[in-house]
Amino acid sequence: MKEDPRAEALELIAAIRMRLMNAVEAGIDAIRIEAPKTATAPRGASPASPPSPAPERPPQGSGLFDAAAKAAPALSTGEKAAALEAIAAEVRACTKCRLHKGRTNAVPGEGNPDARILFIGEGPGENEDLQGRPFVGRAGELLTKIVEGGMGLKREAVFIANVVKCRPPENRVPLPDEAAACLPYLHRQIAAVNPELIVTLGRPATGAILETDEPMGKLRGKVFHREGRTVVPTYHPAYLLRNPPAKREVWEDIQVAMREIGLPIPDRRRG
Ligand code: URA
Ligand code: SF4
Numbered sequence: 001m002k003e004d005p006r007a008e009a010l011e012l013i014a015a016i017r018m019r020l021m022n023a024v025e026a027g028i029d030a031i032r033i034e035a036p037k038t039a040t041a042p043r044g045a046s047p048a049s050p051p052s053p054a055p056e057r058p059p060q061g062s063g064l065f066d067a068a069a070k071a072a073p074a075l076s077t078g079e080k081a082a083a084l085e086a087i088a089a090e091v092r093a094c095t096k097c098r099l100h101k102g103r104t105n106a107v108p109g110e111g112n113p114d115a116r117i118l119f120i121g122e123g124p125g126e127n128e129d130l131q132g133r134p135f136v137g138r139a140g141e142l143l144t145k146i147v148e149g150g151m152g153l154k155r156e157a158v159f160i161a162n163v164v165k166c167r168p169p170e171n172r173v174p175l176p177d178e179a180a181a182c183l184p185y186l187h188r189q190i191a192a193v194n195p196e197l198i199v200t201l202g203r204p205a206t207g208a209i210l211e212t213d214e215p216m217g218k219l220r221g222k223v224f225h226r227e228g229r230t231v232v233p234t235y236h237p238a239y240l241l242r243n244p245p246a247k248r249e250v251w252e253d254i255q256v257a258m259r260e261i262g263l264p265i266p267d268r269r270r271g
Contacts, residue, residue: 075194080113083192087185091165097181099123099166099174105132109161109189116261118159118195119143120186120205122236123174129167134160135237142237143201150254152266159193161186163208173204183208190229196261198229199254202236221253223260232257 075083088108094100107124110133119135127137135143144155164174164182174182186208190198200206203216209231210224216235224231234253235246258265 075192077114080192080194084109084113084189087188087192091185094165094182094185097164097166097178099164099168099178099182102169103166104129106165107132107134107162107167108165108185109134109159111155111159111161111193112157113159113193115157115159115193115195116263117153117157117197117199117257118161118190118193119147119199119201120209121160121162121201122204123162123164123171124167125171125238126167134162138241139236139238142240146237146250146254150251150266151258151263159189159195161189163204179204179208196230197257198226198231199257200231200233202239205236206233220249221256223256230257230260232260 091108092106094106100106103124107128111118121135121139121143124134125137125139127140128134134140143160147153147155147158163179163186165185166182168174168178198209200209206216206219207213209226210219210233212219216233219233220235222233224233232253234250234257240247240250255265
């Protein structure tokens with residue numbers, strides 16, 4: 001499919017501008033750009049350091065956005081970590097919605113600032129509220145199993161966040177105004193980490209990212225693209241605790257997601 005090159009350039013510029021605005025939103029106010037030595041030099045390679053051992057992201061089918069992602073300057077791990085810590089500090093002091101009143105600890109999220117995969121849950125439960133960390137209760141144990149036992153990754157390799165950062169009373173679903181008040185933090189976290197893949201866990205997270213009212217049964221395991229990222233919705237681990245047979249579908253969805261970003265699928269867990 002041939003595009004008008006001018007339209008393509010304009011779209012590319014718009015995509016780069018969006019990336020830069022995301023970086024500004026994430027609290028990044030300076031970006032160092034190093035010109036590659038040759039057209040084929042790995043991104044970020046400099047004479048002082050050998051080529052990064054981190055594998056280049058595999059090519060994806062997202063065309064212009066993928067080109068924009070390559071053209072836009074990458075944040076260093078340190079810059080990402082600093083942006084995430086700044087967001088977390090704001091979250092811990094936040095009183096933008098009523099949920100701050102009931103919290104023991106806010107739960108900003110945690111994980112690898114360079115994660116390729118970001119999981120999004122609904123909001124902290126009791127254990128999360130007590131510890132200030134996401135997914136540390138029973139549902140969290142199951143998420144950790146999915147990541148480590150299923151995907152063959154360390155939990156520390158991914159990033160885990162929630163739609164709302166403070167525990168709703170009795171673990172009720174976040175109200176629309178609470179989600180709306182809190183979502184800018186999530187979007188800034190996404191911009192900072194810049195993951196290739198977002199896995200949304202359950203309806204509230206899926207609805208927040210895809211802005212849809214469709215039920216999970218219709219959305220799960222499908223591949224969406226948002227701002228150059230792959231988004232794959234699946235069931236929430238808390239739902240799996242109530243309905244263990246749905247684990248099979250979650251494993252299918254996770255495999256779809258991993259394949260989509262070129263991650264090898266471990267051969268265990270048949271059935
Ligand atoms: N459920 C969620 O949605 N998020 C958590 O952090 C824990 C349980
Ligand atoms: Fe602020 Fe989000 Fe907590 Fe509401 S849930 S007080 S918006 S951090």
